[in-house]
Amino acid sequence: MDTTTERSAWAARSHELAQLMSRSALGDRAAFARLYDLTSGHLFAVVLRIQRDRALAEDLLQEVYVNVWRAVGSFDAAQSQPMTWLTSVARNKAIDSLRRAQSQPMLQSVHREDEDDDRPDLDQQMADESPGPADLLAQAGDARRLDTCMQGLTAPQRQSVALAFFDGLSHAEVAEHLHQPLGTVKSWVRRALMSLKQCLERAAQRDAIGV
Amino acid sequence: MDYAKPDLADALAAQYVAGTLRGRARSRFESLLLAHASLRAAVRRWQDRLIPLTAVLAPQSPPLRVWQGVERTLWPQLAAAAKPLPWWQRVGFWRGASGAASTAALALALLLSVPTPQAPPIVIVLQGTGDAAQPAGSFVASFSADGRSLVTRPLQPVAVQTDRVLELWAVPPQGAPRSLGLISSSGATVIARDKLPRRVLEAASTSALAVSVEPPGGSPSGAPTGPVVFAGKLTL
Numbered sequence: 055m056d057t058t059t060e061r062s063a064w065a066a067r068s069h070e071l072a073q074l075m076s077r078s079a080l081g082d083r084a085a086f087a088r089l090y091d092l093t094s095g096h097l098f099a100v101v102l103r104i105q106r107d108r109a110l111a112e113d114l115l116q117e118v119y120v121n122v123w124r125a126v127g128s129f130d131a132a133q134s135q136p137m138t139w140l141t142s143v144a145r146n147k148a149i150d151s152l153r154r155a156q157s158q159p160m161l162q163s164v165h166r167e168d169e170d171d172d173r174p175d176l177d178q179q180m181a182d183e184s185p186g187p188a189d190l191l192a193q194a195g196d197a198r199r200l201d202t203c204m205q206g207l208t209a210p211q212r213q214s215v216a217l218a219f220f221d222g223l224s225h226a227e228v229a230e231h232l233h234q235p236l237g238t239v240k241s242w243v244r245r246a247l248m249s250l251k252q253c254l255e256r257a258a259q260r261d262a263i264g265v
Numbered sequence: 266m267d268y269a270k271p272d273l274a275d276a277l278a279a280q281y282v283a284g285t286l287r288g289r290a291r292s293r294f295e296s297l298l299l300a301h302a303s304l305r306a307a308v309r310r311w312q313d314r315l316i317p318l319t320a321v322l323a324p325q326s327p328p329l330r331v332w333q334g335v336e337r338t339l340w341p342q343l344a345a346a347a348k349p350l351p352w353w354q355r356v357g358f359w360r361g362a363s364g365a366a367s368t369a370a371l372a373l374a375l376l377l378s379v380p381t382p383q384a385p386p387i388v389i390v391l392q393g394t395g396d397a398a399q400p401a402g403s404f405v406a407s408f409s410a411d412g413r414s415l416v417t418r419p420l421q422p423v424a425v426q427t428d429r430v431l432e433l434w435a436v437p438p439q440g441a442p443r444s445l446g447l448i449s450s451s452g453a454t455v456i457a458r459d460k461l462p463r464r465v466l467e468a469a470s471t472s473a474l475a476v477s478v479e480p481p482g483g484s485p486s487g488a489p490t491g492p493v494v495f496a497g498k499l500t501l
Contacts (some may be wrong), residue, residue: 090335091408095324096320096324096328097327098325099323099324100317100319103322103476104284112330113332113334116331116338119335120338122338123339128284134312135317137316137320138313138317142312145319149284149291183439209348215283220318220319225287228285243283247283248276248279251311
């Protein structure tokens, strides 16, 4: 996958998407329909990655766009990238659905599978249909700055962040999956995020002064 | 916890965006976001850092029903209107029917201009709806002015399949047609007042008459089921 192209497409489309969003905020339904056409494929992928139940994911995506229509007036193109804003709405909806589903039988059975040592692990289970979270993070890391910064993470840090970020696993679920104590996983994730942040900030500064 | 501490605020924002802040802590953080601009700014910075990672996910086309659900939720009236209109609400249908009826109406006006001791009957010409597969011809329906009875008569016998009958409908300006009963395809049919809906002759209750082809005994559903073969507007 050529992620450099994808990531620049992400930014290149910003202008068009921002215009569609400001027209949607004024009640332009045609603009909103166009916005849906351009973005629903990505948002559905994001939701599906976290909420694997397809029917549930469809319901969530519908709620996402209903929320987007209602909240689009609060989008500020000066402060956020349209795709980042939209993806965040979708991610929050998907993560909240995991919280609601925590006591439901289907998810419990997923947890039991995870605990069963005879079962192939989550990465192997997903290998046949979709790339594992670590693969995704590696691909995402192709972008120049992130790539450098991802290299700075230890392998367990990278794996913990990937499981949490792409698949919506909680600290406890990541710990279960990696057979590590909860406290260890929490500190891996915390340190990974902080070193990512510092690294990205340093990279941005270097770019700014043209080194 | 002291959310005003920048380090703590930033760490929480990171966990929130990464998705590891969960359960009650997540809802608590979301309610704090509403009140604290600095927290919102921290969240935005983390979104800028992390969310572009999702660009590597291959897009997944959602099924059409998702968009339909969005429309239904946001604009219920629009969604209702998007359903194909029944024939009695289609403008084009009546445009054709009333154009064809105008010559007949002129002829009737001449007839009706002859002074009569009583109020003239109300006559409606029901023209063929132009469907080539359907029987040709036209019907005349006349209400007595007091609405006491309705007589229908084809101008010439209408050929209808042997296992089908013709049913007459009163079409209101809004809503579904009401059946006025079965009518003969070859001769006069008299529909007595007690078989007519009350106030059938008021503009609010009837704006047109129509004839549909139905199975023996008439429409099983109470609404026209077969093709509408004749129709005419009622001008009161």
